[in-house]
Amino acid sequence: xxxxxxxxxxxxxxxxxxxxxxxxxxxxxxxxxxxxxxxxxxxxxxxxxxxxxxxxxxxxxxxxxxxxxxxxxxxxxxxxxxxxxxxxxxxxxxxxxxxxxxxxxxxxxxxxxxx
Amino acid sequence: xxxxxxxxxxxxxxxxxxxxxxxxxxxxxxxxxxxxxxxxxxxxxxxxxxxxxxxxxxxxxxxxxxxxxxxxxxxxxxxxxxxxxxxxxxxxxxxxxxxxxxxxxxxxxxxxxxxxxxxxxxxxxxxxxxxxxxxxxxxxxxxxxxxxxxxxxxxxxxxxxxxxxxxxxxxxxxxxxxxxxxxxxxxxxxxxxxxxxxxxxxxxxxxxxxxxxxxxxxxxxxxxxxxxxxxxxxxxxxxxxxxxxxxxxxxxxxxxxxxxxxxxxxxxxxxxxxxxxxxxxxxxxxxxxxxxxxxxxxxxxxxxxxxxxxxxxxxxxxxxxxxxxxxxxxxxxxxxxxxxxxxxxxxxxxxxxxxxxxxxxxxxxxxxxxxxxxxxxxxxxxxxxxxxxxxxx
Numbered sequence: 061x062x063x064x065x066x067x068x069x070x071x072x073x074x075x076x077x078x079x080x081x082x083x084x085x086x087x088x089x090x091x092x093x094x095x096x097x098x099x100x101x102x103x104x105x106x107x108x109x110x111x112x113x114x115x116x117x118x119x120x121x122x123x124x125x126x127x128x129x130x131x132x133x134x135x136x137x138x139x140x141x142x143x144x145x146x147x148x149x150x151x152x153x154x155x156x157x158x159x160x161x162x163x164x165x166x167x168x169x170x171x172x173x174x175x
Numbered sequence: 176x177x178x179x180x181x182x183x184x185x186x187x188x189x190x191x192x193x194x195x196x197x198x199x200x201x202x203x204x205x206x207x208x209x210x211x212x213x214x215x216x217x218x219x220x221x222x223x224x225x226x227x228x229x230x231x232x233x234x235x236x237x238x239x240x241x242x243x244x245x246x247x248x249x250x251x252x253x254x255x256x257x258x259x260x261x262x263x264x265x266x267x268x269x270x271x272x273x274x275x276x277x278x279x280x281x282x283x284x285x286x287x288x289x290x291x292x293x294x295x296x297x298x299x300x301x302x303x304x305x306x307x308x309x310x311x312x313x314x315x316x317x318x319x320x321x322x323x324x325x326x327x328x329x330x331x332x333x334x335x336x337x338x339x340x341x342x343x344x345x346x347x348x349x350x351x352x353x354x355x356x357x358x359x360x361x362x363x364x365x366x367x368x369x370x371x372x373x374x375x376x377x378x379x380x381x382x383x384x385x386x387x388x389x390x391x392x393x394x395x396x397x398x399x400x401x402x403x404x405x406x407x408x409x410x411x412x413x414x415x416x417x418x419x420x421x422x423x424x425x426x427x428x429x430x431x432x433x434x435x436x437x438x439x440x441x442x443x444x445x446x447x448x449x450x451x452x453x454x455x456x457x458x459x460x461x462x463x464x465x466x467x468x469x470x471x472x473x474x475x476x477x478x479x480x481x482x483x484x485x486x487x488x489x490x491x492x493x494x495x496x497x498x499x500x501x502x503x504x505x506x507x508x509x510x511x512x513x514x515x516x517x518x519x520x521x522x523x524x525x526x527x528x529x530x531x532x533x534x535x536x537x538x539x540x541x542x543x544x545x546x547x548x549x550x551x552x553x554x555x556x557x558x559x560x561x562x563x564x565x566x567x568x
Contacts, residue, residue, distance in 0.1 A: 072184060073183070073184050073187035073188060073191070074180045074181075074183040074184045074187065076187075077183065077187055077484060080488065081488065084488060084491045084492060084495065085491075087491075087495040088491060088494075088495060091495060091498045091499070091527075094498075094502065094503070094527065095502075095527040095529065098502070098524070098526050098527050099526055099527070101526075102227075102526040105354050106227065107299075108299060108300050108352070108354050108355060109227060109228055109231075109354070109355060109358065110228065110230065110231035111231075111296035111297070111299055111300050111355075112228075112300050112351070112355035112358045112359055113228035113231035113232060113358060114231050114294065114296070115285070115287075115294050115296075115297060115300075115364070116283075116285065116358050116359060116362060117232075117233065117236075117266075117268055117270065117285070117385055118232070118358075119225060119226070119227070119228030119229050119231070119232055119358070119416070120225070120358075121221075121224065121225055121357050121358070121521075122283075122318070122320070122356070122357060122358060122359065122360040122361045122362070122519070122521055123357070123514060123520060123521065125280055125281045125282075125283070125320075125360075125361040125519050128272040128274065128281050131272065131281055131283060131361070132283075133419055133420075133423050134411075134415075134416040134419040134420070135236060135238070135383075135411065135416075
């Protein structure tokens with residue numbers, strides 16, 4: 061009986077639970093710090109990005125460039141789907157979840173972090 | 176304080192008796208939060224990335240339509256635009272696409288005007304080669320993607336075909352810096368005359384006009400005036416462009432979330448099952464506690480601890496997991512669903528973008544229903560006579 065009481069007082073579940081909560085709170089703080097650091101880095105690059113937008117004339121992201129009609133999603137252009145011939149195979153770019161074969165050993169996947 | 180800690184101790188001992196069931200429940204809870212928040216975080220980040228440049232966009236873009244299709248617009252329209260009061264700057268632009276069959280990639284070709292003041296900052300975003308930032312005939316500045324696609328380096332020659340099937344060569348005099356990859360990865364900047372030749376835009380015509388307005392409150396008014404003096408044109412204002420990003424990226428996340436709805440329904444069914452009644456064991460436990468002198472409020476506190484302990488820790492664990500998965504590991508698998516693929520994919524890092532409303536929506540969809548499903552049946556059982564509960568009548 062005494063040993064049970066001792067064991068219970070040593071491993072008080074409330075303390076373990078609050079410890080786990082504290083660990084999660086530390087995890088949240090680390091995520092927050094990571095976010096702040098990344099946002100600061102992004103803010104430093106903002107002027108360069110704005111120059112690029114001014115020169116390119118569009119803020120559309122260069123991630124869909126396998127079809128002319130999708131490269132600039134905010135602007136219409138002279139291209140339309142299936143323009144080579146009616147119903148002919150088109151250069152459709154953005155299949156869901158399936159990747160294309162690699163061209164010229166280029167990466168076809170978005171990579172996060174350093175290239 | 177000690178009372179609450181003792182109640183917490185008791186709650187946790189009670190949970191430990193059902194540890195495998197509770198562990199499975201917490202894993203399921205965390206996984207659900209992880210799935211939904213990963214989709215929301217990734218979509219939020221890419222929308223945020225696209226919207227970053229909106230401030231620098233032209234206030235109005237003017238295109239010409241013939242038979243419902245966009246066609247080059249006469250450069251003379253620029254003179255008519257000057258008559259509109261409130262316009263600060265008019266920029267005729269020559270741009271278009273160049274398809275490369277061997278790599279199935281589309282390059283974006285832009286005509287560069289050395290005289291344009293707004294473009295003087297080019298030197299800050301370009302790694303210069305053999306000449307300055309002024310772009311002469313036969314010279315080109317390339318995005319990183321094109322350098323890689325064509326195995327080119329500064330000083331080498333890029334060959335492009337004209338619509339008349341002749342080939343024209345350009346010396347690569349600069350490359351866009353990696354920091355602008357998301358905007359310039361597939362861009363070729365040429366002198367305006369060269370861009371005309373490669374794109375086949377005739378003299379006296381331009382692709383479209385970018386217009387900047389002095390007073391930003393008058394953008395809509397000026398746009399209406401332009402539509403009156405230039406019938407047959409499409410006038411696009413900046414706000415419409417910003418809204419497009421919401422639509423383009425939201426449909427993809429919406430599609431992905433729909434496929435995950437099954438998980439949410441399964442979770443809702445589990446919560447419903449709990450809300451509809453406690454197990455016989457749980458009822459007996461409450462009855463015994465009441466018989467040994469516990470108040471209804473003590474039982475409610477205990478059950479609140481139980482609900483909060485399970486749901487909040489699972490929620491936070493799922494949230495942290497999704498953050499690390501999305502912004503540290505790069506959302507493997509999920510990025511294919513949300514972003515698709517392309518031939519020239521720019522390498523870049525997303526800036527984390529977490530909004531409070533996203534977290535609140537997830538919280539209200541998961542933690543709140545679970546808490547209700549834990550406390551309400553316990554309250555029902557705690558208000559019944561202990562003898563009836565223990566006997567299971």
